[in-house]
Amino acid sequence: MKIHQISLFVENKPGHIAAPARLLAQEGVDIRALYLADTQQYGILRIIVSDWEKAAHTLEAHGFVVKVTDVLAILVTDRPGGLADVLGTLDGTGINIEYMYAFSDVRGDEAILIFRFADPDAAIARLQAAGIKLMASKELLKQ
Amino acid sequence: MNSTLESRVADCHPASAPDYTPVAQLRDVQLQRLQAVVARAWRQVELFRSRMDERGLEPQHIRSLEDIGKLPFTAKSDLRDTYPFGLFASPMKDVVRLHVSSGTTGKPIVVAYTKEDLDVWTSVMVRCLAGCGLHRGDIIQVAYGYGLFTGGLGAHYGAEGLGATVVPASTGNADRQIMLMKDFGVTAISCTPTYFLHLIDRAAELGVDMKKLPLRAGIFGAEPWTDSMRRHIESMSRIEAFDIYGLSEIIGPGVGCECRLHQGLHIFEDHFYPEIVDPITGEPLPDGCEGELVLTTLSKQAMPMIRYRTRDISRILPGRCECGRTLRRIGRIGRRSDDMLIIRGVNIFPSQVETALLAVEGALPHYQILLTREQGLDQMEVQVEVTPQMFTDKIGALQGLHDRLQEALDRVLGIRVRISLVEANTIERSQGKARRVIDRRTS
Numbered sequence: 001m002k003i004h005q006i007s008l009f010v011e012n013k014p015g016h017i018a019a020p021a022r023l024l025a026q027e028g029v030d031i032r033a034l035y036l037a038d039t040q041q042y043g044i045l046r047i048i049v050s051d052w053e054k055a056a057h058t059l060e061a062h063g064f065v066v067k068v069t070d071v072l073a074i075l076v077t078d079r080p081g082g083l084a085d086v087l088g089t090l091d092g093t094g095i096n097i098e099y100m101y102a103f104s105d106v107r108g109d110e111a112i113l114i115f116r117f118a119d120p121d122a123a124i125a126r127l128q129a130a131g132i133k134l135m136a137s138k139e140l141l142k143q
Numbered sequence: 144m145n146s147t148l149e150s151r152v153a154d155c156h157p158a159s160a161p162d163y164t165p166v167a168q169l170r171d172v173q174l175q176r177l178q179a180v181v182a183r184a185w186r187q188v189e190l191f192r193s194r195m196d197e198r199g200l201e202p203q204h205i206r207s208l209e210d211i212g213k214l215p216f217t218a219k220s221d222l223r224d225t226y227p228f229g230l231f232a233s234p235m236k237d238v239v240r241l242h243v244s245s246g247t248t249g250k251p252i253v254v255a256y257t258k259e260d261l262d263v264w265t266s267v268m269v270r271c272l273a274g275c276g277l278h279r280g281d282i283i284q285v286a287y288g289y290g291l292f293t294g295g296l297g298a299h300y301g302a303e304g305l306g307a308t309v310v311p312a313s314t315g316n317a318d319r320q321i322m323l324m325k326d327f328g329v330t331a332i333s334c335t336p337t338y339f340l341h342l343i344d345r346a347a348e349l350g351v352d353m354k355k356l357p358l359r360a361g362i363f364g365a366e367p368w369t370d371s372m373r374r375h376i377e378s379m380s381r382i383e384a385f386d387i388y389g390l391s392e393i394i395g396p397g398v399g400c401e402c403r404l405h406q407g408l409h410i411f412e413d414h415f416y417p418e419i420v421d422p423i424t425g426e427p428l429p430d431g432c433e434g435e436l437v438l439t440t441l442s443k444q445a446m447p448m449i450r451y452r453t454r455d456i457s458r459i460l461p462g463r464c465e466c467g468r469t470l471r472r473i474g475r476i477g478r479r480s481d482d483m484l485i486i487r488g489v490n491i492f493p494s495q496v497e498t499a500l501l502a503v504e505g506a507l508p509h510y511q512i513l514l515t516r517e518q519g520l521d522q523m524e525v526q527v528e529v530t531p532q533m534f535t536d537k538i539g540a541l542q543g544l545h546d547r548l549q550e551a552l553d554r555v556l557g558i559r560v561r562i563s564l565v566e567a568n569t570i571e572r573s574q575g576k577a578r579r580v581i582d583r584r585t586s
Binding site: 005007009010011016037038039041042043044046063064065066067069098099116 | 529530531534535536537538541542563564565566567568569
């Protein structure tokens with residue numbers, strides 16, 4: 001259920017995302033999803049990749065500070081209300097979303113939502129109880 | 144003597160009389176005062192007496208000025224270790240003023256003055272200002288910080304003692320400083336040289352022509368500055384720029400000052416006895432040799448400083464100044480023998496930055512201090528490498544870390560610094576050791 005996401009600290013300067021991207025390319029690691037949270041000075045690059053262990057190892061070996069965190073991925077129909085339905089199931093549960101991002105699949109009519117919960121296990125229980133399907137790592141990466 | 148020189152040395156103020164004491168008489172005064180201050184410190188200050196005991200020394204062993212070399216040194220760490228009042232030689236009832244300066248770690252140092260000490264301080268500041276050609280009738284704006292820092296009050300009482308009109312502007316608010324100068328017809332200003340550079344720039348932005356103001360003298364100190372800065376200041380305004388030297392441990396501003404010939408700084412050596420020593424061995428060096436300036440307060444009561452290691456690198460200039468003063472001169476101070484940084488007139492040690500970083504993080508990350516000068520003002524940036532322990536995937540948590548570092552550094556240093564979180568392993572290391580300070584302040 002849980003997907004390993006890699007976060008990288010990057011300074012907010014030209015070229016600072018290119019270096020890790022190049023490293024992953026050299027190692028044949030595919031970036032499946034990417035999200036950059038930024039401030040004026042620095043940012044956090046969050047990526048979901050085809051081989052997280054290899055990616056984390058490679059980046060660390062090159063001096064990057066890396067953090068691996070568990071996130072959840074949910075496949076929804078790409079239509080108005082798709083996101084609202086998922087969020088609705090969390091209403092009143094006290095389950096806190098630290099952050100989230102989404103990407104839609106150009107080939108189909110589905111969107112993938114990535115959630116970072118403060119308590120992923122509680123979130124899994126709640127979402128499954130509400131009948132929402134969580135994507136397995138394999139499923140997300142083969143797309 | 145040419146006519147300019149004559150006009151430059153003619154304006155002698157009555158308070159300046161001791162500046163011209165015949166050398167033999169000056170040495171007598173110095174020896175008498177040295178013997179008295181050593182006796183006083185020996186009686187009243189435990190640390191000094193125990194160090195004298197270790198050397199088998201008693202005050203009566205000081206029979207000539209050369210004997211000063213036998214006396215133990217006093218270091219800044221002694222002030223910190225005996226914080227707050229351990230080096231006082233007067234009971235608190237006789238202490239009328241305390242000032243505070245930054246120490247090498249979080250702890251500050253305290254300095255004390257009796258009424259007589261304040262009178263001496265005022266008198267040497269009067270002699271500084273008189274030597275710069277100022278007198279009653281001048282309007283002097285004091286733009287040093289007033290408060291625990293000795294700069295503001297020291298310059299203030301000196302200017303009042305001279306009989307001048309004082310504008311106690313303190314630091315900050317450049318627009319108001321310029322307005323006061325213009326509206327009051329201020330004739331002299333005392334501040335840090337970099338602050339004056341900032342005022343020059345700001346005046347230009349406001350459309351105020353510094354060259355049209357009555358301002359004719361600037362007494363600049365509290366930080367090292369260069370002759371090229373002097374040329375720049377003098378080309379951008381009509382002032383004559385003077386270098387003044389002092390340190391809180393000795394008295395504050397007024398230990399020495401340039402006269403109008405600008406050939407080094409006269410030390411008011413009837414009160415502050417200068418020596419130059421090898422900064423490593425502590426051996427006294429002959430006049431003309433560069434080394435560490437060591438000062439002994441000859442008349443201070445509340446807190447005598449015997450052979451205080453200033454860490455300032457200078458030399459005693461040989462020969463007599465053409466102005467006629469018998470006071471010896473030191474060369475302008477360009478560097479220090481320790482790692483102290485002077486930023487906007489405030490003393491900062493890299494160890495203070497470490498203390499603050501440790502307090503927040505619990506472990507010391509790699510860091511670097513970057514000094515630049517923007518609009519004449521020193522800027523200090525602390526770059527901190529993000530370690531795996533510090534890093535989180537949540538931006539709010541990183542911002543929180545940034546804020547905690549900012550708070551800790553502001554609190555410890557007492558000045559605003561810029562903090563940058565930088566990627567790991569990006570601070571250059573030579574032989575595994577990072578260069579802690581990069582100073583890009585030029586001019």
